[in-house]
Amino acid sequence: MTKDLERDLGLPAVLAISIGAMIGSGIFILPALAIDIAGPGVVLAYLIAGLLVVPAALSKSEMATAMPEAGGTYIYIERGMGPLLGTVAGIGTWFSLAFKGALALVGGVPYLVLLFDLPVKPVALVLAVILILINMLGVKQTGRLQVAIVVIMLAALLWFIFGGTPAVTTSRYEGFFADGMGGLLAATGLVFVSYAGVTKVASVAEEVEHPERNIPLGILGSLGFTTILYVLIVAVMIGVSPLEELANTDTPMAIAANATLAQAGVIAVVLAAILALISTANAGILSSSRYPFAMSRDNLAPARFATVSDRFQTPTTAITLTGIVMLALIAFVPILEIAKLASAFQILVFILINIALIAFRRADLDTYDPAFESPLYPGMQVFGVLSGLVLLTQMGTVALVGAVIITVGSIGWYWLYARPRTDREGIAVDTVRREAGQSVVDRTAESLSSEEYDVLVALTEGTTEERERRLVRIAADMARKHDGVVTVVQFDEVPDQISLDYASEVQSPADFQFEAQTDHLSQEFDVPVRYGEIVSHDIRHAIVNFARHEEADAILMERHPGRFRHRFFGSPIEWILRHAPCDVVLVEDREFETISEITVLTDRSPYDPSKVRIADALASELNATVRLVYAVETSATTDFKQTIEDYHTELVELCSAPVTTEIVTTDGSTQELITIAQTAEFLVMSRNHKLRYEFKSSPVDRVIDAIDCPSIGVHTHESDRPGFLGRIIERLVF
Template sequence: MKKLERDLGLSSVLAISVGAMIGSGVFILPALALEIAGPAVIVAYALAGVLVVPAALSKSEMATAMPEAGGTYIYIERGMGPLLGTIAGVGTWFSLSFKGALALVGGVPYLLLLFDLPLKPVALGLAAVLILINIAGAKQTGRLQIVIVVIMLAALGWFAAGSASGVTSANYASFFADGIGGLLAATGLVFVSYAGVTKVASVAEEVEKPGRNIPLGILGSLAFTTVLYVVIVTVLIGVTDLTSIAGSVTPVAVAAESTLGEFGVIIVILAAILALISTANAGILSSSRYPFAMSRDKLAPPSLSTVSERFGTPVFSITLTGAVLLVLIAFVPILDIAKLASAFQILVFGLINLAVVAFREGSTEYKPEFTSPLYPWMQIFGTITGLLLLTQMGSVAIGGAVVIIVGSIGWYLLYVRSRVSREGAATDAVRRRVGEDILIETESMIDDSPREVLVALTKNLDSDREQSLISIAADLVRPDDGRVVAVRFEEVPDQTPLTENIAMQSSSDISYESRINSLSAKFDVDIEADEIVSHDTKHAVVNFADNRGVDSIVTEHEPLRLRSRVLDDPIDWVVRYSPCDVLLVDNLGYNRPEQVVLSGGGGPYPPPAVNVAEAIATANKSDISLWYPADPNETDKYRQAINDYRIALSEMLPVSVQVESPRADGGRPSNPDVVVRRGNVERLRSVLSNDTLIFPRPGCTTITVYPHNAGQSRLIRWLFERLTF
């Protein structure tokens, strides 16, 4: 495989980065931002430059770790996975497309100062020419880019030096008249001025000494450009009446006319046209490569990565990008174009910061030559401040960001997910962190056995099934010398008053209490018998558990029949509103089990289920088998994380543990005596669940554990668990 020669030194890196930034940020946006923040736009440019620093540091780090030809999308997709990679690819594509449109819509007015022509037709014509140039394969060379940068800097330097003497301090009066809201809104608007700061990462493979030259080039160009913007905007405001440039389509030319005369105006016009057309061409070239790269990664249709045999360029990708560009120029106002370009760039820069965290915390091999200082606080700062800016930019920017996110998620679900099995470093990092948290909770729960368990007898059971339920509860409380409360719940019609006659014990009740008392000696556990008569069994069970403060409820629950699905099953209600964990037992007999199975859907086993399985296995000196579904699509990272979790869990449990997966025919890998599995309240009344599909009716007693909802933190962890496992 051929490698690119590393022949780009620090000066070339600086030229590429500076050239990618200077354009609309100085020739167009100052006038638009002035209408929002007044003279405080000077601070807005400085603040925007500061807020770009976290993304610049993050991109520098990733570029030195992966110095390959590519763009922002590549880093985010590898770090955050295909879903966020899709959002980043689409967001960057639109951001660059909007920036190209902004350059043309904002650059043409400078041209019209020399020629009396209609604005939009000229902008559309120039866009069409640039699209055809990109399709044909012609592009600006590095030498031409340096020439353009030199001309721009010379013109801007001449403008600043020649106009400085005409600065009037009165023009800076009422500096913060529009308040912090106006300042932040203007900062968000001009944020796109710094979008090109990380463009050098796309040629990182060609940079010599990347660990030194990439961060120095990116940060040096950012500092230089920030100072240049602040100086130019300060002079721009100081030499002209604000009303004459606020909202002007050619603010630099207006200022040059008042200080440098007609010749100065011509120089500024030529520099602006050259810079903005160059920016537009670079925008088309860069943005069209994102659908191309996404297509190669199967995140977009394969036609977008097809390279024309005649031109050697991705014609479909360029054509699609060009069509978007033409629509923007024709129908979207310039202020909205600027806001949307900045909004998408803020979104992408936020993902860049998160990608660094993903690489650092994940198990992916990641060895950057340069590391961002103040990690992870720098990345957190960049992400939070980016979101803050978005909230201050108005409904257009927020709406655009939401549309990009929602649309990208929809595209991922409908097109990408079935075609791509990759996962990012972030998924692995979050997965391992979730697994570690679950192991910590599991260990804590094993050390803290239930002290009191309620056995809720809600139907007439024979003595064997009754004894099985109490035996399970006894095994749970025995390690902590706890107590079992066996309560027989009887329901009477609403029209029957609850009188003393109803509450009088029958011979059946006396026989029941006698049986329970005899079990106390047999199981060597304190067992208390009781009977409760009520109009509503489900409420009586929950009220008793709440008032008594029991740690768990054990009750029999057969697989749901059609009647219970239609008419509702009282046990369903108990599970949903119980103040503690609920163990639903599909009771097929329980007598000193030799093999206890923990059944799961592929991720970590819930701590309450592990606690139950461990207590039963310890009480009966049994083995535990970990059942898990075999997934042919699981990644190596997923498989390794699951294996590490199971090894740690096995070492934690005081009994013998083995791991098994289902047979290819869907049958059981072994013949257990008891199966303990996770319960999902939302699927309690579903016809099919994951476990039902994998292990249908295992032929033995099944205990389904429904953990009590401990609040929002558990819900958040459950969401992370579902996303990563």
């Protein structure tokens, strides 16, 4: 049984955790590497990096006040983008925070070595164990330790700034932009991780007092303060020390302090560096351990990580796992070289944070009620996404490949472990699906309200009089409801070797004349019916050209199951589907008299508007009921099924015929669709052309071939379907 965490962190602790999570490796280790890339321009790089964090800080502040739960980044991305990206963000952020904590300890020990002759790795391991134990004792003790560390550390850093400013030499800033924009952006990407800790306090939001006030103040206040502090420190550092010395040392702050302050000042800065890096590691353990804790509560990680100690009220198992990983990193991994990986992943996570906020806002949920709202929405978030993408390009191949490896590993964990245990989707997926569904509903409404719908019945050689009458009957029912006209044309093919004299008599759409003997058909079917005949060397072109000339809304043809040669050389029907200027309706002609129900079947996509329009028209004329059946796979979430139910409700209101709806669970196979279709009296399915079906029949063809009832395959014209991107989105979210 899991427990809620106690709210023990006030505003001072929130500020201390946030500042402590930032002031560490970012100012005591990274300046040396950044100076080597951008020279004096590193001052501007720190300022730009701080500004680029603002969108994510604002987004996270808003979401933290709406969802003050342990887990921070993971919670917001999981709720906004879904459990898959939530898993990626949770594992990736947990990993990068553990990495940053280990980096801080290993990077801090060289400062300690300046005072005492000690081995680096053993000391780092001992410090890590101490911090792990402190975190297990309780968040209140952790918060108090953090406040004490930050106060001492800031006092020393302010001494460095005020004591070193008088010694600044302006000539040291010459060549500020010598490395150009490329060097500046590369340095910005490197030092970006210096600010990653600003939002980590949101991961302990469940333990913050008055989160609606303290979280935004803590995040934004600490970011503004730390940005100014970083810029001033780096400016003083460069102004008092030769660039060559700073770029070739593991302790750049000590080098700068030695140039301006007395021995006491150097000792104070060294102690501040040690405290800052211990603070970073402490905050890293505190926040990163909450990620497996939060993921386990959502069934994305084993339940034992959600265990809260009865004695200390802390997630001891999650802290232990984080500690073990950190110890392993300190002992075996060259952390400094891979620090860029943590930075690259932090940039990626910040991009997802901004996208998640947009998803929550667009969803307009009643349950999403933040006490703080990000200003300048959505421009601020779009800027955060675009600037993050730019920075990612500057991180280098190793960092990007490493981020990809972590991402792929997280996706693998989700599919193998988490997916079978989850039944929910992110707000973004649901929002996109609902918007895509609404777009289909709007197109369907427009289609159903069309005033005229003319149908061309294309008869070919071998169509018997009985089958012809059934085709005309279906066409009449399709056209009548929309005050359309039925044009029946017999297309006869003549061989290419025919004499030129006879060929000159072949009719074209321009000079085609309808026969007059159609009054009886018009009276019988209560719709204007025209009849004629065309002979041509190429029936395919003749049908398409005639439909274009007459501006037909649909071509209705008898369906001919593909013969062996069609599988290899292409079917004439396939050619017509690709080139027709309108919808093409293929009828599997089976005898019927009365129909009480017309089944419209779909899976993995919304119902085509043309399909709904035809089914509604037929049902209205035949006094039948439209039966909408949506086949979903067994893995479909409750959210997905609810979206389909809402979609069905809107379609029911649009149709004039009575409508029933069903959501049927299948394994996604064609055989399951066949089983559903076998319950139909009259079946309507979408028959959209795909090139791969030149060599094998489409699933719709296989379904229609396997059943005995009258069936219609509707191929919706390109102009009535969403664009390429729209079809991809529909495929992904439905």
